[in-house]
Amino acid sequence: TTWKPSKRSITTVPDGTFPTPAGLGPEIERAEVGTTISTADWYGQDWLPMPYPPSGVSIRGNWRYEPVGMTLVGDHGQDTRGMTYEVRSLDVRPTAEQLAGAPEPLAALKREFTQLPDSLPDVVHRTAREVTEGSASDYDRAVKLQDWFAVSGGFEYDTQVDVGSGSRAIARFLRDKQGFCVHYSFAMASMARSLGIPARVAVGFAPGTPQADGTVAVGLRDAHAWPELYFEGIGWTRFEPTPTRGSIPSYTQPDTEENALPDPARPSEAASAAPSAAPSASDGCTLERIRLDGGCPTESAEAVIAAGGDGPRWYTVLLWALGGLAVLLVPLTPMLWRLRTRAVRLGAHGRSEADAAPHVLAVWDELTDTAWDHGVSPDESLTPRKAAARVVRLGRLDEEAAASVHRVADAVEQVLYAPRPRPVAGLADDVRRVITGLRASSGRGARLRAVFAPRSTVRVVWQASAWWAGVRRRALALRPTWRRPSRQQG
Incomplete structure (x- = not known):
């Protein structure tokens, strides 16, 4: 009837480097990316936004680590308001051949991430079999499901639809072929599970908008959901079934020069990872000013105080x-x-x-x-x-x-x-x-x-x-570091 986060145990945040993501083998090409993230003062969430999979994080506050999702969760009321933190993450670059040749996953993982309720309509499994007919591997099935939703199946992105709730909602979505990212990700994950492919749904943010200073602005309009399918030797792998949203992963496209485009979901190696230190030069009443300052200033006439006479002084x-x-x-x-x-x-x-x-x-x-x-x-x-x-x-x-x-x-x-x-x-x-x-x-x-x-x-x-925490951070950053002079041997 619904998708919701699994109940997981949390532990202390690992010191230094995080454990290798589940299923990721040494032969898969990868690169470590450093990202500095600053969140707005009005953005208060328990879950810390981070690129996946993270390999390390430097952050202050009370945070705990959820090892299955490799995420940080606020503890004792800690949230994301006004945080600035640094994340090291892996840019994992599997090839289509590696995904197609992935071996069978561990039995326990497959058993957990292919569970489906008995109330799931038969049309879900039947449609999944029809769309993926003739596929030679789970990777081929996953790509066919993604392309059916995003390209060839006649689906339309529409945030105004109401497919309802309960076990029949997914059937109505497959029939009407209209919905937004939640519908597409949940449907593809359910269909993948019905084919025996371990699947889960990730909720976060799509790539934001590059700024002139080299940073990337990510806002609430970038909120997104997408399915992740598990392949042994690669791990949890992102797919994008939602039309016009997110980005199609490069490993699901034909390996040709015409399609060798950069994936906007990955940070640009040429872009600066440092946050912008200067505010926007716009004089307009922006959303940030409304949220942070409570409004925008208005012009007012200057008050002129006259002095004179034998009474008390005007300033008194x-x-x-x-x-x-x-x-x-x-x-x-x-x-x-x-x-x-x-x-x-x-x-x-x-x-x-x-x-x-x-x-x-x-x-x-x-x-x-x-x-x-x-x-x-x-x-x-x-x-x-x-x-x-x-x-x-x-x-x-x-x-x-x-x-x-x-x-x-x-x-x-x-x-x-x-x-x-x-x-x-x-x-x-x-x-x-x-x-x-x-x-x-x-x-x-x-x-x-x-x-x-x-x-x-x-x-x-x-x-x-x-504001005071920001002032203290800037003051500490300006504090000189005293060093002892080196001793000379005589």
Whole structure:
């Protein structure tokens, strides 16, 4: 009925070099790549984004190691907000001949990664056999499945489809041939398992956008899912069945000069691995400024203070006035900050494709923060759809407000998975209906706290903490290193 992460034991992060990836033999060509990764202050996840397979990582904080997936998991509340870390990874380069000649995998691994539920529709296995008929190896079957989804099967990439849930959802996807990366990856992995090929689904990010300074920008629009199939001697190997997304691996294409193109999923050897130290020169109100600063500055007239007369000095009056204003404003600061943040988020227009994504994500942030203010704490490990269902359930929203929550969540999924997100009208009004619904379902005390002491203002503390940590890192980097003079033998 669903795919979900397997329950795995975690251990301490290995010192130095990580273990060799499962199944990778010494005869497979590989190169080690170094990557420096910086995450935005608003990107808080438990799982650390890393190129696969990693061979080492240098990072501060509380992290644990999951050896099967070779991933790092945050411990004791550790997440990815505002992190800068270095990863060494292997660029594994198998050939088609090596994949086609791969021996049978170990029985225990094959048994675990070919399991399928009894409720899986027969059409899945039947279609897999038809598509791969005449194949001489598991590699040939895998390539035929990939090409059928991505090229020859008549499938279309569409983030607006709803194939439903449960055991029949995959059958509807194979029938209608419309969906996004989640559908393609889950379908190919299920079909591969039905043919006896060990398979799993990876969730992460597709290659980002190269920048002028040599870095690569990876955003939420690059969120992606893809299947990985296991070949003994090579290990877990990426395939790309989703049309127009990701990149077709070179080892699944004919070895000709015409197809000898660089794989954008691999870091460029000529590109700098260092993060950009300078902000963008754009003066526009960007998504980063909305998320990190709470909005964009506006112009205001300068105040001119006149002096003269026999009364108190003008600066004395000013100091008393400022002191009195501070006494009034300090208790109201959380409320004023939330009102300003809400006005900025809901005031974005999102009328063009260029600003559709910032508008939708800002509106979603406002919805989840408002729910947090009313006692529904955020769970950023959930998908937008599941997060919306949680807000509706815990917030005890009526039918109209619940529909508004789901409309905003649908728009977020379109932003995350659609190659060209389309503007969606009325999202700000949807959030206002949700705010009204949350207030109606809350008690008087909860309503007052949501206004005067909103829980989501803790984000200001997080931002200040991240800023101070950055200042300390820069200060330590500038500290001189003292060395002893060498001793001379006389």
